[in-house]
């Protein structure tokens with residue numbers, strides 16, 4: 001087990017955002033965290049990575065290196081830096097040029113290496129931030145609505161690549177509001193709406209009548 005949440009609770013003033021959240025993540029898991037807007041998904045990620053402390057309950061994790069691709073990325077896209085500069089210098093672990101080049105290729109943006117971030121489309125910027133998250137060689141990669149700005153063709157390639165990383169042993173936590181992406185055999189699902197509505201495998205989830213592709217709002 002690499003992460004364990006025990007009866008975690010969070011509130012902002014009088015508003016309870018998360019209550020009694022208990023689940024575990026094992027090494028190599030592919031966990032989809034689903035739930036409608038405002039159900040507490042992003043807050044839970046902040047708690048898991050230690051960016052925020054829970055008001056009650058406990059999070060334990062082994063020494064895990066997290067790679068985090070946040071949902072809102074636009075701020076640093078305003079900097080006059082190039083793709084290469086963002087990847088090389090905004091990473092504590094000082095990635096090698098060979099590692100940067102390999103990931104630029106993997107994400108089909110190698111031709112943009114010396115382009116300024118401000119000149120890229122939203123989807124291209126998102127790919128650069130995916131690369132930045134991967135350059136820290138994370139044990140656990142957290143993707144918060146990763147494909148919101150990606151076109152369908154790249155989306156497919158993106159998930160194939162994430163599955164390859166998962167096959168190699170990387171733990172994936174994938175936050176999404178719909179279930180059409182990121183599902184694979186053996187995926188786990190944590191459905192949130194302030195509390196845990198469901199935690200188990202995708203196969204168990206389907207037995208409850210949920211379908212792949214259904215928007216969580218409607219299930």
Ligand code: ADP
Nearest residue numbers: 012015017035036037038039040041042043044
């Ligand atoms: P989700 O990621 O599922 O959309 P969030 O975790 O972002 O949900 O938000 C859950 C709830 O907590 C929302 O009602 C949101 O308005 C509230 N919230 C999130 N962050 C803060 C904050 N820093 N201060 C006050 N309320 C917050």
